[in-house]
Amino acid sequence: MRTNFYNSNLDALDFHEQIEAENTWKKSLRLTDKEIVEAFYDQELFYEKNIELEQDCVEIKKMIKDKLGYLKNNIKNKEEAEILRTFIISSSIRELIETENLIKYLKRLRIIKAGRVVINKNRVTRDDIDRAKQVPLDQIVSEFTKLRKCGRGFMGLCPFHQERTPSFHINPETNTYNCFGACQKHGDIINFVQEKYNLTFIPAVKQLLTY
Ligand SMILES: [Zn+2]
Structure with a gap:
């Protein structure tokens, strides 16, 4: 019997992942x-x-x-x-x-x-937000918890609650996290930085731009 490896659906993205992947692709085209x-x-x-x-x-x-x-x-x-x-x-x-x-x-x-860009400390641009979202989440999370590769993502002990076995998952394609344990916290990189560093939205974006 012949197996057609190209038809393997094991790596297929689910609906949500497909939309995220498409959005990331579109963003990469934007100047x-x-x-x-x-x-x-x-x-x-x-x-x-x-x-x-x-x-x-x-x-x-x-x-x-x-x-x-x-x-x-x-x-x-x-x-x-x-x-x-x-x-x-x-x-x-x-x-x-x-x-x-x-x-x-x-x-x-x-x-x-005109080179007259005034850096306003209280504002961020859409480009800033896009760039902030592209900082790899695992890089930031690694500062708080040890991560190991798990499938196409990363797993580690949840940085938001106490636990002995890992239930904190990172999806690098969507750059989002999900805790499957007690706290159930989830979000994107901006949410993570906001919560861990106790920052509001704009300072969180600005902090991510330094990476
Ligand atoms: Zn948790």
Whole structure:
């Protein structure tokens, strides 16, 4: 009998792991702000893009106003008008917020390009959070407990509760931990650092960026 090793499902990821793996893959394709500036920065182009986006904002606002005006003059049924009003606002506001966020983003890129990046101690960027999440969790956990390889992950005595046999598991692919013992604690690397060093979210991210 022939065994087809390539069909072996032993290593297949479960549903949750698949989503995590896909997200990690997508993140790896994303450029950092600095890389985007280096690749695409052109003073004029940024300027034109900014004007275009600002015009979009004006148009979206006008469109919302027009639609609401039409509603007021043409739909007399109160209930129907309310449903349509909610629909118009929810769908258009989203577009408006996205456009406004793009304008803010362009502004940030220009500041980065100008080298005027002010390090604000009370803020982190999305890139900071992404980078913090990529620090290998086993590296941090090793400071608290001895880990040994177990399948594709790591096991060790739980750093959150007293125990004699290991029930603390790390999944390196999702960079998350799970205690199968008494405390049942679980989370990602940011949760771990927050809890073990007694930090709030931003200081935890900043600490991870030093690794
Ligand atoms: Zn535990």
